[in-house]
Amino acid sequence: MKIEYSMEELIPLLLENIPKYTSNESTSIPYDKARQLMQSILYCINGFLKSSHENHKIAPNEKISARTAYQTGLKLAQDKILQAEDLYKDIISSFCAYENICYYDTVIKGMPEFFLRYDVRFDAANHLLTLDYPLLYEIRNINGIDLIYEYLKNIRLEQLFLKKFSKKQIIKTLSNYHNEHSELIHNVCRIIFRNALACIIVEKPFHELAVQASDLEKINRIVSRLSREELELYLIEKLTKFINSEFEGNKELFHYLASDIRDCTFELKTFHSEE
Amino acid sequence: MKDDIFSMIITDGKQQLQTLMDCNQYTEKFGVKLSKEEALQILQSRKERLKELERLELNEGILPKLIFTFCDSPYIYQDNYADSIESLLEIFYLYKNESLEELSDDELLDYMKEHFDGDCQGSLDYLEETCLENFCRDIRKGNIHFLGCDIDED
Numbered sequence: 348m349k350i351e352y353s354m355e356e357l358i359p360l361l362l363e364n365i366p367k368y369t370s371n372e373s374t375s376i377p378y379d380k381a382r383q384l385m386q387s388i389l390y391c392i393n394g395f396l397k398s399s400h401e402n403h404k405i406a407p408n409e410k411i412s413a414r415t416a417y418q419t420g421l422k423l424a425q426d427k428i429l430q431a432e433d434l435y436k437d438i439i440s441s442f443c444a445y446e447n448i449c450y451y452d453t454v455i456k457g458m459p460e461f462f463l464r465y466d467v468r469f470d471a472a473n474h475l476l477t478l479d480y481p482l483l484y485e486i487r488n489i490n491g492i493d494l495i496y497e498y499l500k501n502i503r504l505e506q507l508f509l510k511k512f513s514k515k516q517i518i519k520t521l522s523n524y525h526n527e528h529s530e531l532i533h534n535v536c537r538i539i540f541r542n543a544l545a546c547i548i549v550e551k552p553f554h555e556l557a558v559q560a561s562d563l564e565k566i567n568r569i570v571s572r573l574s575r576e577e578l579e580l581y582l583i584e585k586l587t588k589f590i591n592s593e594f595e596g597n598k599e600l601f602h603y604l605a606s607d608i609r610d611c612t613f614e615l616k617t618f619h620s621e622e
Numbered sequence: 623m624k625d626d627i628f629s630m631i632i633t634d635g636k637q638q639l640q641t642l643m644d645c646n647q648y649t650e651k652f653g654v655k656l657s658k659e660e661a662l663q664i665l666q667s668r669k670e671r672l673k674e675l676e677r678l679e680l681n682e683g684i685l686p687k688l689i690f691t692f693c694d695s696p697y698i699y700q701d702n703y704a705d706s707i708e709s710l711l712e713i714f715y716l717y718k719n720e721s722l723e724e725l726s727d728d729e730l731l732d733y734m735k736e737h738f739d740g741d742c743q744g745s746l747d748y749l750e751e752t753c754l755e756n757f758c759r760d761i762r763k764g765n766i767h768f769l770g771c772d773i774d775e776d
Contacts, residue, residue, distance in 0.1 A: 358627075375678060376677065376723070378628050378676040378677065
């Protein structure tokens with residue numbers, strides 16, 4: 348369902364927001380600020396429409412005014428900021444960066460700046476942070492508080508997963524991967540996940556996070572026997588069983604870790620064909 | 623989003639003209655007033671400058687306040703009144719941009735008036751190209767955070 352609002356409906360909202368933005372201290376603003384304010388209005392309206400669509404709150408023929416859509420969307424965005432703050436407090440209560448500087452800087456140093464400076468009313472689309480620490484997959488097509496909220500949800504999932512392993516074992520695994528792992532800008536979870544998956548494939552305890560040369564032979568035989576699509580399904584099946592047994596079937600965690608399966612499959616097949 | 627949208631936000635032309643003509647009731651005391659033709663010229667110039675400098679102005683904008691601020695200047699008299707207001711308006715918009723929105727309307731107007739009547743001795747060129755240029759450069763560098771008529775005496 349797509350509701351479009353004309354400029355005649357949106358401009359009054361902009362003209363009302365300008366004096367609030369300038370605290371009535373300026374009778375004019377540059378075009379780029381006007382654009383920013385308009386984008387904030389559209390951000391809130393789109394947030395409202397998306398939420399209404401997902402929750403089936405608008406009837407097909409129902410017309411909601413731009414003003415109502417904006418005000419409701421703004422409230423939703425403000426509520427989301429509060430939810431994100433709660434999520435962040437939950438994360439940092441037991442957060443571990445496993446010696447990775449980028450992970451620490453992004454979550455512990457950078458994220459508070461977002462909550463301090465994010466301006467949902469006048470610059471809603473600007474999430475301020477570069478989010479240098481990469482997730483298992485890149486979040487696309489969203490920005491502002493929506494992006495930050497998704498990012499934090501995934502960080503919490505990572506931390507949940509990583510807590511299944513001892514810190515010492517994780518750091519040892521990362522060190523084996525690269526002796527300067529603390530300075531790499533890479534996803535810590537990916538390294539641990541793939542090592543755990545390798546253990547699962549060769550039917551060793553997953554928390555050992557280490558496979559021997561003989562185990563690699565077994566993995567190679569599986570990789571060579573299966574097509575890429577079959578290998579992907581095979582790994583998904585292993586992941587499903589793992590999530591069911593260790594994480595009570597946590598669907599969000601499953602989807603997050605599963606986002607790496609395709610790349611993992613590709614790299615396994617590529618590595619195997621190069622040998 | 624196309625910026626044409628902003629230049630098309632039209633405020634009531636008749637109301638703006640009336641507002642300018644109403645200013646004459648005050649400015650007459652200082653020996654200056656605008657004719658209807660001059661007011662229309664200033665409004666047209668305002669529209670063009672706003673588009674050129676990419677600024678969106680609300681309602682009646684800064685013009686009435688600018689007129690009230692400068693109408694009593696010793697360097698403005700009837701013969702140069704309309705041209706001076708037009709030039710001062712252009713300078714005002716230009717330096718709102720140049721100051722990166724760090725200055726409120728009142729702060730900029732106060733500065734302009736203080737120096738126009740003071741060291742500029744009525745020279746618009748000196749005001750624009752020297753005083754304000756230096757002032758805004760300092761603001762952009764962060765050397766000045768606020769200046770105006772509200773400076774603490776201590």
